[in-house]
Amino acid sequence: ETGVTQTPRHLVMGMTNKKSLKCEQHLGHNAMYWYKQSAKKPLELMFVYSLEERVENNSVPSRFSPECPNSSHLFLHLHTLQPEDSALYLCASSQRRGQGTVNTEAFFGQGTRLTVV
């Protein structure tokens, strides 16, 4: 497989469930990201992992818990979600370099369409 793959593609869960989203990148990148895409809102950055360390958390509620066990895998653990958390969750990866150097583009997976009922 190549690129960034996300599973599952679709997920319906109740508010009391616990589930996890999985992302895997085959590009040799050192940074991975979770973005949330809600209807009629801009794509929102949720978390950034660089070299397996979380370097950014954009005030995301604690019911979302990311995990990055290695540079190729990223998870988003979900628990006690709310209906307003229903959205498309996109994973991305890139080669993150230091300040003042060339910025590489991020490559995205196809997303997980999450519905909270």
Place this chain on the structure above:
Amino acid sequence: AQKVTQAQTEISVVEKEDVTLDCVYETRDTTYYLFWYKQPPSGELVFLIRRNSFDEQNEISGRYSWNFQKSTSSFNFTITASQVVDSAVYFCALSEAGYSTLTFGKGTMLLVSP
């Protein structure tokens, strides 16, 4: 703070028409990067182009062209002779030098009818 504005929510054209998608950005950084992504119905964001703030040359790739104007903080995207397969949501995005986190605009949905 960075901001990207795509004022056009939805554009409808007939096949073979040319169409321009507007993007205006705000940043305090002198070095930054601009991107365009395409999101077809399948959901995946497909990378189209990256420009850095020091390179104002316009770029053409097949039917796609990009016009970067620093003086007006704009990075517009033109599709020439549009096709039905061009129907998608197009996002303009901005990032600071050295960091790959992207600030996205709200996107422009392009509908190309036969």
